[in-house]
Amino acid sequence: MPSALIDGPKIDSLDVKRTFIKEVTDALEKAYGLPRSIYVVLIKENSPENVGVGGELILDKINRASNKK
Amino acid sequence: MPSALIDGPKIDSLDVKRTFIKEVTDALEKAYGLPRSIYVVLIKENSPENVGVGGELILDKINRASNKK
Amino acid sequence: MPSALIDGPKIDSLDVKRTFIKEVTDALEKAYGLPRSIYVVLIKENSPENVGVGGELILDKINRASNKK
Amino acid sequence: MPSALIDGPKIDSLDVKRTFIKEVTDALEKAYGLPRSIYVVLIKENSPENVGVGGELILDKINRASNKK
Amino acid sequence: MPSALIDGPKIDSLDVKRTFIKEVTDALEKAYGLPRSIYVVLIKENSPENVGVGGELILDKINRASNKK
Amino acid sequence: MPSALIDGPKIDSLDVKRTFIKEVTDALEKAYGLPRSIYVVLIKENSPENVGVGGELILDKINRASNKK
Numbered sequence: 001m002p003s004a005l006i007d008g009p010k011i012d013s014l015d016v017k018r019t020f021i022k023e024v025t026d027a028l029e030k031a032y033g034l035p036r037s038i039y040v041v042l043i044k045e046n047s048p049e050n051v052g053v054g055g056e057l058i059l060d061k062i063n064r065a066s067n068k069k
Numbered sequence: 070m071p072s073a074l075i076d077g078p079k080i081d082s083l084d085v086k087r088t089f090i091k092e093v094t095d096a097l098e099k100a101y102g103l104p105r106s107i108y109v110v111l112i113k114e115n116s117p118e119n120v121g122v123g124g125e126l127i128l129d130k131i132n133r134a135s136n137k138k
Numbered sequence: 139m140p141s142a143l144i145d146g147p148k149i150d151s152l153d154v155k156r157t158f159i160k161e162v163t164d165a166l167e168k169a170y171g172l173p174r175s176i177y178v179v180l181i182k183e184n185s186p187e188n189v190g191v192g193g194e195l196i197l198d199k200i201n202r203a204s205n206k207k
Numbered sequence: 208m209p210s211a212l213i214d215g216p217k218i219d220s221l222d223v224k225r226t227f228i229k230e231v232t233d234a235l236e237k238a239y240g241l242p243r244s245i246y247v248v249l250i251k252e253n254s255p256e257n258v259g260v261g262g263e264l265i266l267d268k269i270n271r272a273s274n275k276k
Numbered sequence: 277m278p279s280a281l282i283d284g285p286k287i288d289s290l291d292v293k294r295t296f297i298k299e300v301t302d303a304l305e306k307a308y309g310l311p312r313s314i315y316v317v318l319i320k321e322n323s324p325e326n327v328g329v330g331g332e333l334i335l336d337k338i339n340r341a342s343n344k345k
Numbered sequence: 346m347p348s349a350l351i352d353g354p355k356i357d358s359l360d361v362k363r364t365f366i367k368e369v370t371d372a373l374e375k376a377y378g379l380p381r382s383i384y385v386v387l388i389k390e391n392s393p394e395n396v397g398v399g400g401e402l403i404l405d406k407i408n409r410a411s412n413k414k
Contacts, residue, residue: 001279001316001318001352001353001391001396001398002351002352002353002354003277003279003316003351003352003353004349004350004351004369005214005349005350005351005352006347006348006349006350006373007074007111007346007347007348007350008346008347008348008373008376008377009347009377011376011377014256014264014266016376017256017257017264017376018264018267019375019376020372020373020375020376021259021262021263021264022259022262022263023368023371023372023375024259024349024369024372025259025261025262026262026368027365027368027369027372028351028353028365029262030364030365030368031353031356031361031362031364031365032353032354032356036261036262037260037261038261038398039259039260039261039262040258040259040260040277040279040316041258041259041260041262042214042253042257042258042259042277043257043258044257045257046111046346049083049086050086050111050112050113050114051109051110051111051112051346052090052091052093052094052108052109052110052111052112053106053108053109053110053346053383054094054105054106054107054108055090055091055094055095055098055105055108056090056091057083057086057087057090059083060087070145070146070184070189070191070348070385070387071144071145071146071147072144072145072146072346072348072385073142073143073144073162074142074143074144074145075140075141075142075143075166076139076140076141076143076212076249077139077140077141077166077169077170078140078170080169080170085169086169088168088169089165089166089168089169092161092164092165092168093142093162093165095161096158096161096162096165097144097146097158099157099158099161100146100149100154100155100157100158101146101147101149107191109346109348109385111346115139115249118221118224119224119249119250119251119252120139120247120248120249120250121228121229121231121232121246121247121248121249121250122139122176122244122246122247122248123232123243123244123245123246124228124229124232124233124236124243124246125228125229126221126224126225126228128221129225139210139247139249141208141210141247143283145350145387152325152333152335155325155326155333156333156336159328159331159332159333160328160331160332162328163328163330163331164331167331174330174331175329175330176330177328177329177330177331178208178210178247178327178328178329179327179328179329179331180208180283180322180326180327180328181326181327182326183326184387187359187362188362188387188388188389188390189385189386189387189388190366190367190369190370190384190385190386190387190388191382191384191385191386192370192381192382192383192384193366193367193370193371193374193381193384194366194367195359195362195363195366197359198363208283208284208322208327208329209282209283209284209285210282210283210284211280211281211282211300212280212281212282212283213278213279213280213281213304214277214278214279214281215277215278215279215304215307215308216278216308218307218308223307224307226306226307227303227304227306227307230299230302230303230306231280231300231303233299234296234299234300234303235282235284235296237295237296237299238284238287238292238293238295238296239284239285239287245329253277258277260277260314281352290394290402290404293394293395293402294402294405297397297400297401297402298397298400298401300397301397301399301400302400305400312399312400313398313399314399315397315398315399315400316396316397316398317396317397317398318352318391318395318396318397319395319396320395321395
């Protein structure tokens with residue numbers, strides 16, 4: 001602690017995760033001023049069939065968008 | 070935000086998820102009165118070996134129940 | 139469990155909370171089909187100075203909106 | 208509720224989970240003094256590529272440690 | 277990390293919190309086998325008007341129970 | 346969504362919160378590549394009597410440190 005829990009879609013690239021964790025930790029360190037070693041960042045990857053925005057599944061939004069093409 | 074994070078067992082049916090997300094969003098919209106597009110609902114599916122109720126794994130409760138039959 | 143954790147702004151009315159909890163529980167019961175007594179709904183009220191959307195504090199959005207009037 | 212949400216690495220042994228859930232529930236029961244049946248413990252298992260400590264992925268820490276050998 | 281996030285009602289006694297944190301950490305240490313210094317336990321105290329069980333506010337359950345006396 | 350939930354000690358300065366939210370959102374935007382308006386960052390401030398690290402309350406660590414002076 002302090003810790004950051006991130007909920008988002010899947011991130012495919014390990015490099016993106018690496019940079020993301022570094023940058024969130026930079027922001028944590030600047031905000032709290034505690035030793036860098038104690039910050040924890042946790043990425044949670046969610047499937048589009050388990051997330052709803054505005055009352056609609058992300059999965060359905062994606063399907064509708066790809067049908068429009 | 071506002072957001073709802075749901076922790077429960079696996080939901081097999083996509084239609085159940087669809088209706089569930091819609092209904093939780095309806096309740097959010099009624100409670101907070103903000104534009105519908107901003108509500109987020111997140112379903113987390115948990116394995117019965119990772120949940121304990123009353124100090125006992127759900128997995129063990131299920132196994133005991135099916136052994137009784 | 140199953141449980142719903144709601145993060146949003148402050149809700150002033152106890153009646154709104156009462157109805158909201160009832161409706162989310164109705165949705166949970168319909169989705170999971172387990173005994174009603176086990177569903178837990180938890181409301182977390184957040185101050186506008188602790189929530190950012192689009193990189194800006196809600197507090198600052200509110201202040202800007204009221205200055206425009 | 209009360210509930211405990213545990214975030215950690217994968218636990219391979221079912222027996223370890225069983226004992227862990229029992230012990231956390233014992234601690235909950237002692238602290239809150241409510242009927243044992245209502246305590247919920249939820250274990251979340253995280254991949255080493257989704258956790259950062261001190262700004263570095265656990266995955267990279269593990270790899271560096273095994274390269275040193 | 278590993279961490280435990282506890283959601284429950286208010287705990288009035290500092291000693292109860294002290295013992296509780298110690299015991300949950302003991303359980304974490306036994307389950308994960310990592311250095312004791314890295315386990316984090318976080319207690320969240322919730323008001324009875326913000327928690328619903330079985331579709332009813334804890335506040336209303338408490339009031340009903342005290343009216344019965 | 347995506348969203349970041351931050352758990353830490355109290356942050357007294359509004360400017361620190363403002364910068365922190367901006368920087369975490371920058372990191373989210375870079376990692377996920379979605380429209381900036383949808384990222385949510387939530388800061389949770391915790392009292393030192395509700396957080397344990399290594400089995401000891403932060404409150405007790407602080408008190409011990411100030412007694413040493």
